[in-house]
Ligand code: HEC
Ligand code: HEC
């Protein structure tokens with residue numbers, strides 16, 4: 232049986248069939264990646280990796296993550312507090328849009344990438360307070376230029392971790408997988 236299959240696969244038609252199957256798999260994978268991992272067009276090509284490498288904490292720019300539901304994106308005033316003291320800001324083409332926004336008072340319009348739909352309740356504070364790292368959900372931002380969402384925040388993503396966190400604690404499990412915990 233297997234021998235016959237292999238013989239068939241060796242024929243031209245068999246090879247074409249294998250080729251088409253492989254192409255389909257790869258193009259679906261590429262499509263999936265393009266849907267989830269394409270960084271959007273942003274007003275400034277903000278390099279996370281440069282800032283994180285300088286030792287600037289995630290929570291310095293996204294303090295909301297420790298305090299409430301949304302992490303927040305820093306205001307241009309916060310960017311400017313550093314950048315008006317950095318020589319490179321005068322000449323950098325990458326920083327020209329920031330400078331212009333500050334001079335004109337026109338806020339930068341960042342495009343969100345990490346999002347759940349409105350009918351899902353997510354709160355950063357509960358997760359950060361429980362000791363979850365940013366990286367667990369957002370991937371390693373110290374290697375990223377423009378933020379892209381490495382995770383698809385679907386229901387399975389949330390539930391997998393919730394089940395793991397609850398472990399043998401039945402009461403906790405019931406609470407963390409209860410529909411009303413995330414949808415209300
Ligand atoms: C100097 C300020 C700064 C620091 C430090 C910083 N970020 Fe950001 N972050 C930004 C800005 C500006 C954006 C919006 C641009 C973008 O999406 O790339 C952003 C976007 C993001 C996003 C995508 C949000 C969205 O949906 O638009 C995530 C997730 C994120 N940051 C996580 C982190 C993590 C985790 C760290 C620490 C490892 C970190 N950031 C450090 C400024 C900063
Ligand atoms: C705590 C200080 C600090 C804050 C806050 C900060 N930056 Fe920076 N940023 C830096 C430093 C330091 C560099 C590296 C400068 C160098 O290479 O000489 C840099 C580099 C950059 C670059 C790359 C410039 C180039 O030509 O390579 C961009 C773009 C940039 N920052 C945008 C922003 C934006 C937008 C914000 C606000 C969301 C921001 N920065 C907030 C310190 C900061």
Ligand code: HEC
Pocket residue numbers: 289290293296297300301302303304343345346347348353355358359363364365366367368369384
């Ligand atoms: C348990 C998973 C999880 C952890 C841990 C986590 N995040 Fe998030 N983050 C999310 C989800 C889910 C969203 C989308 C929230 C929404 O659409 O309301 C998000 C959205 C964001 C955003 C963009 C929208 C906003 O303002 O909330 C930023 C910026 C961000 N996170 C930064 C961080 C930082 C910094 C940390 C660490 C201090 C962190 N996150 C920890 C899951 C997480």
Ligand code: HEC
Pocket residue numbers: 347351352353354357358361363367368384385388389390392393396412413
């Ligand atoms: C990497 C692990 C992890 C992921 C992923 C995760 N969570 Fe959680 N979540 C936790 C932990 C830990 C707690 C706190 C459990 C406890 O009470 O000790 C928690 C608690 C919660 C709570 C209860 C908060 C409260 O106020 O008590 C909600 C709501 C919640 N998560 C929603 C979500 C949603 C929505 C997602 C997906 C977008 C998600 N979580 C993804 C680990 C995770």
Ligand code: HEC
Pocket residue numbers: 347348351384385386389390393407408409410411412413414
């Ligand atoms: C830990 C958080 C969490 C819990 C608990 C949870 N959900 Fe969800 N749910 C989500 C997230 C996140 C999405 C968004 C999915 C997406 O964007 O793909 C979602 C989406 C949905 C949707 C929309 C269809 C879909 O799959 O996208 C339905 C319906 C739904 N949930 C029903 C339920 C029911 C019923 C329960 C209880 C058995 C439940 N959820 C428990 C987080 C949760």
